[in-house]
Amino acid sequence: MLAYRDGHPIRAAQFLAAAAGLAATLPAGRHVINVCADRYRFAVGLAAAVLAGKVSLLPPSHTPQVVRHLRQFAPDVFYLTDAADCAIDLPQVRFPDTPAPVPPWRVPHLADETLIAYVFTSGSTGVPVPHPKTWGRLVACVRESARRLGLAPGTALLATVPAQHMYGFESSVLLALAAGAALVAERPFYPADIAQTLAALPRPRALISTPIHLRAILAAGLALPPADLILSATAPLDAPLAREAEAHFAAPLIEIYGSTETGQLATRRTAREQVWHPWPGVGLTLEADRIWARDGHLEAPTPLGDAIELLEDGTFRLQGRLADLVNIAGKRSSLGYLTHQLLAIEGVRDGAFFLPERSGAGGISRVAAVVVAPGLTEADLLAGLRERLDPVFLPRPLLKVERLPRNSTGKLPQEALAALLDAAGRP
Amino acid sequence: MPLKPMPELASPLMRPREAADALEGELAELIVAALNLEVPAPSIDPEARLYGEGLGLDSIDILEIALVVSKHYGAQLRADDAANTEIFRSLRHLAAYVAAHRTK
Numbered sequence: 210m211l212a213y214r215d216g217h218p219i220r221a222a223q224f225l226a227a228a229a230g231l232a233a234t235l236p237a238g239r240h241v242i243n244v245c246a247d248r249y250r251f252a253v254g255l256a257a258a259v260l261a262g263k264v265s266l267l268p269p270s271h272t273p274q275v276v277r278h279l280r281q282f283a284p285d286v287f288y289l290t291d292a293a294d295c296a297i298d299l300p301q302v303r304f305p306d307t308p309a310p311v312p313p314w315r316v317p318h319l320a321d322e323t324l325i326a327y328v329f330t331s332g333s334t335g336v337p338v339p340h341p342k343t344w345g346r347l348v349a350c351v352r353e354s355a356r357r358l359g360l361a362p363g364t365a366l367l368a369t370v371p372a373q374h375m376y377g378f379e380s381s382v383l384l385a386l387a388a389g390a391a392l393v394a395e396r397p398f399y400p401a402d403i404a405q406t407l408a409a410l411p412r413p414r415a416l417i418s419t420p421i422h423l424r425a426i427l428a429a430g431l432a433l434p435p436a437d438l439i440l441s442a443t444a445p446l447d448a449p450l451a452r453e454a455e456a457h458f459a460a461p462l463i464e465i466y467g468s469t470e471t472g473q474l475a476t477r478r479t480a481r482e483q484v485w486h487p488w489p490g491v492g493l494t495l496e497a498d499r500i501w502a503r504d505g506h507l508e509a510p511t512p513l514g515d516a517i518e519l520l521e522d523g524t525f526r527l528q529g530r531l532a533d534l535v536n537i538a539g540k541r542s543s544l545g546y547l548t549h550q551l552l553a554i555e556g557v558r559d560g561a562f563f564l565p566e567r568s569g570a571g572g573i574s575r576v577a578a579v580v581v582a583p584g585l586t587e588a589d590l591l592a593g594l595r596e597r598l599d600p601v602f603l604p605r606p607l608l609k610v611e612r613l614p615r616n617s618t619g620k621l622p623q624e625a626l627a628a629l630l631d632a633a634g635r636p
Numbered sequence: 637m638p639l640k641p642m643p644e645l646a647s648p649l650m651r652p653r654e655a656a657d658a659l660e661g662e663l664a665e666l667i668v669a670a671l672n673l674e675v676p677a678p679s680i681d682p683e684a685r686l687y688g689e690g691l692g693l694d695s696i697d698i699l700e701i702a703l704v705v706s707k708h709y710g711a712q713l714r715a716d717d718a719a720n721t722e723i724f725r726s727l728r729h730l731a732a733y734v735a736a737h738r739t740k
Contacts, residue, residue: 399699400702401714402714428703573696600694
């Protein structure tokens, strides 16, 4: 069984036929942004693109600014959507409600070097950075994943994360297409919906989620259905929460460490251990104060965004994010990138994003921002930022000031920023 | 959308509109406190959008509010349509949902 949609199983044959049918109708452009919210339709769209020799673009968000950058990256790009009201400023292809008849299909053979997708990160300048993903490496990575997860064939993967981000792409789509699991079309959000959707899936079934969602599910006071596996990624999960999740779902919880650039890199059984076990063949080395990952399934040597302590037995401990990088409820960016977006708004004379010392409500720290923009209101500024940023990075608070407290070298000391927050009466 | 009768009123002497206003006010206070928002609760326009524009809440906030609503009112938020944003169209919509589904 390849997928479940609305409680109905879908076989690989049906999936391949749908993909072949869709492939025949796609326009000429070699690049496609697949924004399908339904995970099955996303997968059909991905496969259709591959069959048609096209490359899928997976950006971190679909704000107008990001879309403009992608159009510069690939002028022939169009987008595929399953939503009636999608308003992206590019040529649109709607996922067909009734599939067209299709010629006889076969399981396609894909060469290892086949370029499947570019996944984008925010980078440090204002421009999204493309990271190519080729078929052979993606498959090698998720097959090792299936092995170390002990994934039973046909395991239904219920994910709370989108297919378009690297974690969801690997763990809720590719695990099904290349490693024998079954993907689930629905992406429930509220704890009650997650519990109900999970309970309705046949065993074996897995929950693919994040710390923020697991915390919410466990705090909701619901009777939770048993599962066979839980995955967590995007931000560090603390051991007590992992143990609580294992107890309530009666399933092992495996945490994944990785990045958009590298894909999955390591796993650990968080309830029982602190150290991480890297993927075989991946080399981790310390070079000039930075940990680099290379070889294995990586497309290129990549510096990691975390400080890591390498242990003699090949495992490692995570020590913390590097200074400029931010992770809000699992979404990653950098203060440099966010500040760049702020400064790009017409009417902004100076400004900076920063991380306040203390954490906000529910333990979720938000980024704050300070800005000099005499002719703009707070609402204007937020509207400008909304054009450019994923909503989770909108600043709280956004402080309008006459002048930024830069020191003699032009830097913004953390104490000066904290003083601004205090002066404004914010904690 | 049709509303079921309120399971209980804030006071036996309150008419339904007053009870609805009271629930809206109560929810506004809970939301401001839970999310550590800058705005004073009484200033939230009951008809303004909560999600995206208006109050500018995002999905992290929505999860937090779902938790507050389940703990305080014993009501579980469910996706009520494909867009998943009807409940948060406004404070008024959220209060109506809570009123219809509260068990506390």
